[in-house]
Amino acid sequence: MEEQTPEEEQTPFENTPQAPKTPEGSPQENGPAPKSKLFAGALLAVTLVVGLYYLNRYWISPAVRAQTKSDSSHPLAPPFSLTDIAGQPVKLSDYQGKVVVLDFWATWCGPCRIEIPSFIELQKRYAAQGFTMIGISMDDSPEPVVDFYKEFQMNYPVAVGNDRLGELYGGMEGLPTTFLIGRDGRIYAKHMGATDPSVFETEIKELLAVSPAAEVKDFHQAGHIFDEDKVALGDPSVIDSEVPGVDLTKLTADQKEAYKKLLDSKPCTCGCKLTSLKCRQVDRKCGISRKLAQDQLDAFLKPKSSGVTTQ
Amino acid sequence: MRTSRERDLRQMRIFLWGSVLTLLATSVGWAQRNNSVVEAHAVMATDAGHADAPLEIAVLAQVAAGYHINEHKPSLDYLIPTELKVDPGDQFTVKNVVYPKGTLKRFAFSDVPLSVYEGAVVVGALLQVGKAVPAGTYSLKAKFAYQACNDHACLPPSSVPLIVAIRIVPRNVPLKSVESDVFQRIKFE
Numbered sequence: 001m002e003e004q005t006p007e008e009e010q011t012p013f014e015n016t017p018q019a020p021k022t023p024e025g026s027p028q029e030n031g032p033a034p035k036s037k038l039f040a041g042a043l044l045a046v047t048l049v050v051g052l053y054y055l056n057r058y059w060i061s062p063a064v065r066a067q068t069k070s071d072s073s074h075p076l077a078p079p080f081s082l083t084d085i086a087g088q089p090v091k092l093s094d095y096q097g098k099v100v101v102l103d104f105w106a107t108w109c110g111p112c113r114i115e116i117p118s119f120i121e122l123q124k125r126y127a128a129q130g131f132t133m134i135g136i137s138m139d140d141s142p143e144p145v146v147d148f149y150k151e152f153q154m155n156y157p158v159a160v161g162n163d164r165l166g167e168l169y170g171g172m173e174g175l176p177t178t179f180l181i182g183r184d185g186r187i188y189a190k191h192m193g194a195t196d197p198s199v200f201e202t203e204i205k206e207l208l209a210v211s212p213a214a215e216v217k218d219f220h221q222a223g224h225i226f227d228e229d230k231v232a233l234g235d236p237s238v239i240d241s242e243v244p245g246v247d248l249t250k251l252t253a254d255q256k257e258a259y260k261k262l263l264d265s266k267p268c269t270c271g272c273k274l275t276s277l278k279c280r281q282v283d284r285k286c287g288i289s290r291k292l293a294q295d296q297l298d299a300f301l302k303p304k305s306s307g308v309t310t311q
Numbered sequence: 312m313r314t315s316r317e318r319d320l321r322q323m324r325i326f327l328w329g330s331v332l333t334l335l336a337t338s339v340g341w342a343q344r345n346n347s348v349v350e351a352h353a354v355m356a357t358d359a360g361h362a363d364a365p366l367e368i369a370v371l372a373q374v375a376a377g378y379h380i381n382e383h384k385p386s387l388d389y390l391i392p393t394e395l396k397v398d399p400g401d402q403f404t405v406k407n408v409v410y411p412k413g414t415l416k417r418f419a420f421s422d423v424p425l426s427v428y429e430g431a432v433v434v435g436a437l438l439q440v441g442k443a444v445p446a447g448t449y450s451l452k453a454k455f456a457y458q459a460c461n462d463h464a465c466l467p468p469s470s471v472p473l474i475v476a477i478r479i480v481p482r483n484v485p486l487k488s489v490e491s492d493v494f495q496r497i498k499f500e
Contacts, residue, residue, distance in 0.1 A: 108391045108458060109465040110420035138467065144389070174464035193464035194420060271398075271454055271472035285467065 073215060074186035075233055077102070077179065078168040082136070082159035085146050090134060090159045092185075097212040099131045099204055100181040104161065104172055106137055107144040111194035112176040116152050118197035122204065123156045129208050130183065136161035138172060163284040167234040167245070179231075180204070182219075183212040189221040190231045243277065244284050246293045250301065259300050263293055348375045351455040351471040356494045357486040359478040363442040365406065368475055369493050370395055370455050372432040378466075379427035380457040382413030386425045391458035391468050395434045398452040402444045402479075409435040409497055419462050435497035444479050451475040 077100075081091045092100070103119060105112035123133045135158035137145045142160045149158055166172040169179065173192065180189040180203050189203055203221065210216050221229070238247045243263065248256055260277055268279035270288035276296070279289035349372055356367035374380055381390045397405045411433060413426035434455070456470040480486075488494075 106465070106467075107389055108468070110390075110418065110425075110460060111463050111465060113389075114420040172467065174466055176464065269472065271452055271470075288472070 074182070074188050074219070075231055076185055077181045077187050078165075078233060078236075080165050080168070082161065082165075084157045084159045085142050085149055086157075088157065090157045092134075092181075095132055095134070095181075096185055097130065097183050099126075099183055099207045100134055100179075101131075101200060101204065102134050102136065102169075102179040102181060104136045104138055104166065104169070104175060104177045104179075106139050106175050107148045108139070109175045113148075115176055115178075115194055115197075116154065118200070120152070120155050122197070122200060126204055126208065131204055131208060132156060135159070136165065138166065138175060164239060164244075167239045167284070168236065170232045170234055180207065182207045182216055183210065184215055186215060187231050187233075188216065188219045190229050192229055243280050243293050243297075245280065245290045246297055248297075255300070259297060262300065263296055266292060266296065268292060348378050348459045348466060349373070349380065349455070349457050349469070349471060351473060353453065353473045353475045354490045354493060355475065355477065356488065356490060358489055359480045359484070359486055360440050361482050361486065362440050362444045362479060364440055366403070366438045366440050366477065367494060367497070367499065368436045368438065368451070369490065369497060370434045370436070370453070370473060371493065372428075372434070372455055372457075372471070374429055374432060374459065376430075378459045378461050379416065379425075379429045380432070380459050382426040382428060383410035384426070386415075386423065387421075390425070393428060393432070393434075393458075394456045395436060396454045396456055396470075397436055397438075399438065400449065400451065402441050402449050403438045403451060403477075404441070405436060406439050407435075407437040407499055409437070409499055418460075433493060433496055435494070435499060437499045440479060446479050446481050448476055448478045451477050 077092060079092050081089065081093075084090045092102075101119065101122065103112075103115070105115070107113070119133045119135070122131070133156035135154070135156060137158060137160050139145050139160060145158060145160055148154075169177070170190075176192075176194060178191045178195065178200070179187050180191075180200070182188050188207060191199065203219075206219060207216060235247070237249055238245060241248045242256065242260065248259070251259060263277040263280070264275045266276045268274050268276045268286070268289045269292070270279060270283075270286050272279045272283065272286070272289075274282065276289050276292045279286050280293050283289065351370055351372035353368055353370045356369070360366040380393050383392050383394065385392050393410070395408050395410075397408070399405050411428065413428055415424040415426055416429075417424045436453070438451075451474070453473040453475070454470040455473060456468065458468040459466045
């Protein structure tokens with residue numbers, strides 16, 4: 001059993017005021033530190049760390065990011081052409097010159113559904129000024145979307161999207177994911193998760209106020225900016241690769257064929273009963289076949305000196 | 312012998328490092344969390360099975376903190392239910408799948424409380440081994456399908472593939488109960 005020191009027997013209130021009265025040495029120099037001071041120190045340190053974390057997350061990072069954004073160009077929104085649930089074509093290029101809020105959502109997603117009434121309202125309020133909402137549903141089929149569209153009396157185009165389109169916009173890690181596109185076709189903001197309608201309204205107004213051709217260099221995304229709100233678009237050469245999601249650009253034509261043959265001989269372990277290649281081609285969402293394909297490619301590209309064969 | 316001061320300093324260091332690591336973990340983005348929002352594995356009630364006899368398996372799923380998945384019978388029509396999909400193959404038949412009751416919880420995105428699973432989830436499956444299944448080891452494939460959300464966003468529907476290696480032994484070989492604490496919680500009736 002450990003011995004208890006006299007300091008430990010004192011109450012924190014008895015001990016704390018006495019510390020300054022010992023000029024010849026601090027309690028640390030003279031013996032064990034009082035528990036109260038240790039915990040006060042720990043508490044202070046934790047408060048400091050927590051404070052710095054939130055200071056960085058809510059103040060410094062957004063400011064730095066806004067600064068960075070103002071100096072760099074905003075990426076062009078990947079073009080798409082879909083058919084909306086009313087059978088009409090929805091082409092992003094048709095909205096050049098307009099401010100667009102592109103909402104990736106799904107009927108099974110509660111946080112997505114709660115945003116829809118405010119989007120309907122934004123459409124009513126700003127359509128005449130050169131604004132439109134576009135909804136891209138990530139539902140598997142159009143039926144629930146049609147029902148939802150009627151029930152909520154949606155007043156803007158809604159199309160059923162696909163995984164490829166989601167990947168072009170950087171991958172839908174969570175829904176809703178909403179992009180704010182300027183009159184110049186560039187993406188100015190991304191919001192992942194249900195977002196306060198006032199954030200969209202602020203951003204829409206800012207983008208509506210500028211001329212169609214110019215990039216808004218000093219645009220500032222409204223609301224808090226989280227890491228997941230960073231715009232990082234997908235690489236079309238990877239997305240549209242013969243093994244979707246895997247970058248084959250480093251392979252020669254012969255290597256590509258050999259790699260595909262290898263992948264076609266490896267079963268996918270996701271439960272699909274397909275080969276890794278087939279699974280990748282029919283189910284882009286499958287993370288297991290994606291990892292298998294990437295691991296096989298890494299092994300394939302390893303120098304032969306490492307002892308790994310490439311066939 | 313370690314002094315009290317050393318012990319206090321050590322405790323403080325552990326506390327501080329723990330706090331720092333917790334904060335770092337909190338700051339990890341969605342992308343990393345996405346891949347492991349639900350982890351699951353399957354266990355059997357016995358170390359093996361007999362032909363022409365029932366066999367109990369359980370799927371132990373763990374939903375990451377801050378996330379929920381919908382109950383098997385969700386509160387609202389539009390929600391995607393949690394489901395254990397068993398591929399019984401030729402050796403087995405599925406007699407029953409037993410899901411736990413969810414917990415009613417309020418979320419910012421719903422006017423009504425939703426019945427959801429959070430944390431540990433145990434789903435049971437009662438199988439019947441075929442009459443003519445010879446002794447040997449068989450792979451039973453299953454999928455734990457779910458759709459996860461947190462309070463402000465949802466992840467696409469997903470599933471965890473499961474493979475259970477089931478050993479079938481002759482009738483004269485006694486079976487040993489395993490994982491009894493798990494199976495006590497499942498009512499297969």
